[in-house]
Amino acid sequence: MSESGLSIKQATSIDGSIEPHAPILQMPPLGQLVYKVTSIDNLLRSISEMYLHFNRLDAYSDFEKADLHDGEQTHQDKPINSQVNFEKNPEFTVAHYYNQFRSRAYACCFSLENSPNLWKNYGAQGVKGKVGIEFDFFKLRSYLNTTLQSNSAALMVGDVICKQIFSINYGIVKYVDWYQHREALEVLPNPITYVYLKDQKYSDEKELRIYLSTIGIGHFGMKDGSIMEFPKGLMFTFDFRQAIEQGVITRLLVESSEEAQSLSLELNKHHMKVIVAQQI
Structure with a gap:
């Protein structure tokens, strides 16, 4: 079990979708390499426990240059979205919907470039x-x-197997x-639009983002009658040795x-054979 209490593992039952928003997201060209800088300690822990870490969008606050507005409605859109409500629940506005969507969305972030900026700002722990x-x-x-294909994934809440409710998407x-x-102009934006918007002061990151999300309305109930909580982190099962053997990880x-x-x-x-090179 992950320390966050929420993880996606290979098992059974799925309700999430594979890339439902691909048509509105920008993809890199074929052959694109992407980079993630972390601490060696975290990498070895991830290898041992077999996971990729996803962070909840509204929980990026644990390092110096974290974007506190990650995945949030833009400053100009908030007042507009706050004026639109749902007919059956007038007190629940579109702004509330976007906020709730954000509190249930998780991102794993990469860079399109192996840049000095990436090494300077990440992997400090x-x-x-x-x-x-x-x-x-x-x-x-x-x-x-x-x-995440049908009949091969399950959501684990602690030790309880639940239906896999997360959809996965990729984009720049x-x-x-x-x-x-x-x-928010002529029509209200899809909530994933905000997932892929960041302030231009972060443009040096050249980020490609993988995100997991579910619907931003209502609640998810557990069999014991309790409401599912969405912790700050989610662990996505990932076999590093297999990824190296298949060329997913190149070095x-x-x-x-x-x-x-x-x-x-x-x-x-760990019987892992991969190129370990010195960063130039």
């Missing part, structure tokens, strides 16, 4: 140094979609002036030859 994981995006996409983030930009990058040697020894314990 841990005592063993940083590591950059290089993925073949389209193989990663195929791998995750396969995990669009950078705008978050305080001036409007999406690992570290900052020194000493870290490369140390990490290679750790990976050997």
